[in-house]
Amino acid sequence: MFENVLWNVNGFRYPSEGRLLLISKVCAALVFIIALAGIGATATATAFVQVSEKTVAARQLEMKSMAEAAKLINAMFKGSSPYDSALFKAAAETIYQTSGSALVAHFEGNPAIAGSAASSTIMTERAEFTALANDLGVYAKALSSAAESHPDALTPDMRMRGGNVRGLGPFGKKIDPATEISSMSAEHAFHIMLQTCTSCHAKFRLKTN
Numbered sequence: 001m002f003e004n005v006l007w008n009v010n011g012f013r014y015p016s017e018g019r020l021l022l023i024s025k026v027c028a029a030l031v032f033i034i035a036l037a038g039i040g041a042t043a044t045a046t047a048f049v050q051v052s053e054k055t056v057a058a059r060q061l062e063m064k065s066m067a068e069a070a071k072l073i074n075a076m077f078k079g080s081s082p083y084d085s086a087l088f089k090a091a092a093e094t095i096y097q098t099s100g101s102a103l104v105a106h107f108e109g110n111p112a113i114a115g116s117a118a119s120s121t122i123m124t125e126r127a128e129f130t131a132l133a134n135d136l137g138v139y140a141k142a143l144s145s146a147a148e149s150h151p152d153a154l155t156p157d158m159r160m161r162g163g164n165v166r167g168l169g170p171f172g173k174k175i176d177p178a179t180e181i182s183s184m185s186a187e188h189a190f191h192i193m194l195q196t197c198t199s200c201h202a203k204f205r206l207k208t209n
Contacts, residue, residue: 056116059106062098069094070194073143076154077187083154089147092140095193100137104130117206125203132200138177139193146186158186 069091075081076088107122107129122129146158181189 092143
């Protein structure tokens with residue numbers, strides 16, 4: 001019975017060599033498990049950062065493509081670039097394809113991630129954000145249709161009608177694009193589309209100095 005027990009001078013019992021070996025193996029196993037957990041947590045954190053970076057990069061690319069498309073259309077309306085219905089339509093389609101549900105999908109979950117200028121307000125006021133994204137799509141589609149029906153020239157009926165400022169400016173009457181877009185000129189739709197972008201940024205984009 002004494003071969004499994006060691007005694008010290010104070011009478012305390014210590015484990016035998018066999019038990020010490022078992023305990024050391026258990027401790028080693030625990031250390032290994034903890035190490036694996038740490039590696040797993042680090043890998044998860046790294047993967048999250050990579051996903052976040054890709055998400056931000058995708059958003060920025062989409063925003064840049066829409067901005068470039070809007071600039072192209074604006075130049076044609078201003079006359080600084082010649083009207084080209086194919087380019088006009090392609091630009092409008094670029095905005096349309098990145099608006100609506102596609103735009104909303106880019107900002108699902110918690111959009112306020114590192115490197116992004118998106119505000120967490122998108123989470124708390126999702127309905128308004130979705131409505132603006134959908135409105136953007138309605139105006140962009142109207143511009144695409146206008147280009148298709150005007151293949152040769154930017155005609156007067158595409159132009160803003162004098163005195164017609166419905167929906168424009170901070171004091172403009174709120175309109176429902178779904179019901180009024182059919183009676184709206186292409187240039188009018190374009191300006192309200194730009195205002196929609198401005199409203200979205202003012203509400204859902206972090207302020208930067």
